[in-house]
Amino acid sequence: MASSEMSSSSEESSALETSAPTKSSRPEQSNSETTPESAAPVQSEPESQSEPLPEDGKTLVVYFTWSSNTAGMAETIAGLTGAETFEIVPVNPYPEEYTPYTEVALEERDNNARPEIKNLPASISEYDNILIGYPIWWHTAPMIIGTFLENYDLSGIEVYPFTQSASMDKEQFEQSMDFVRGCAENATVHDGLFARPSDTAAITSYLEQNGLTK
Ligand SMILES: Cc1cc2nc3c(=O)[nH]c(=O)nc-3n(C[C@H](O)[C@H](O)[C@H](O)COP(=O)(O)O)c2cc1C
Numbered sequence: 001m002a003s004s005e006m007s008s009s010s011e012e013s014s015a016l017e018t019s020a021p022t023k024s025s026r027p028e029q030s031n032s033e034t035t036p037e038s039a040a041p042v043q044s045e046p047e048s049q050s051e052p053l054p055e056d057g058k059t060l061v062v063y064f065t066w067s068s069n070t071a072g073m074a075e076t077i078a079g080l081t082g083a084e085t086f087e088i089v090p091v092n093p094y095p096e097e098y099t100p101y102t103e104v105a106l107e108e109r110d111n112n113a114r115p116e117i118k119n120l121p122a123s124i125s126e127y128d129n130i131l132i133g134y135p136i137w138w139h140t141a142p143m144i145i146g147t148f149l150e151n152y153d154l155s156g157i158e159v160y161p162f163t164q165s166a167s168m169d170k171e172q173f174e175q176s177m178d179f180v181r182g183c184a185e186n187a188t189v190h191d192g193l194f195a196r197p198s199d200t201a202a203i204t205s206y207l208e209q210n211g212l213t214k
Helices: 069-081 098-110 143-150 170-183 200-209
Strands: 006-008 059-063 084-087 129-135 158-164
Touching: 059 069, 069 084, 069 129, 069 158, 069 200, 098 143, 129 143, 143 170, 158 170
Parallel strands: 059 084, 059 129, 129 158
Antiparallel strands: 006 084
């Protein structure tokens, strides 16, 4: 799926700058082992009139996806919020075959790795709200979500995780929330959204409850 381009559902434009990828590791991270069931915003010079933004600030939808389910959610969210989107793309592509792919992902989780991001935005400080989406991988979030979050000082930023998985197991969702909270220390991390990508009602309700709809 797609490149690491920033897109916007509003008419607002963003000049994207990227920085060299960062980070490596961090301690801890729990998880059990079972077989899995089954991209740049930034420093835009605000210009011209754009569509109304949510009352509580400018919103960016960041997501990582492999088989496009999270991308679908991100699109729905972008449509409802008027937010720009950014797809996280790894520097090193994952194996194309499913089993080797899952093995690499498991190794990353077990090593609490921080896979490099291809075109990490130089800054996200212009955003007040970051919705960050990912699939559940090995009972938690993909480690590359940590790479993104740990790259910035998220002070003053409201973070809203959203995710989905094959099993829709809530414990795995909560584990992923713990991971996100640990990687976004200075941010206010809100309760996340765990819903199937097709569940537009749940997605809409979550955004309304958090005052994020346009
Ligand atoms: C490496 C890997 C690990 C996964 N681990 C889990 C898991 O622990 N629990 C689960 O319910 N689904 C797991 N899945 C399934 C994905 O969460 C599911 O297919 C999701 O819809 C993929 O989202 P995407 O299309 O945005 O990549 C895993 C998939 C992959 C590729």
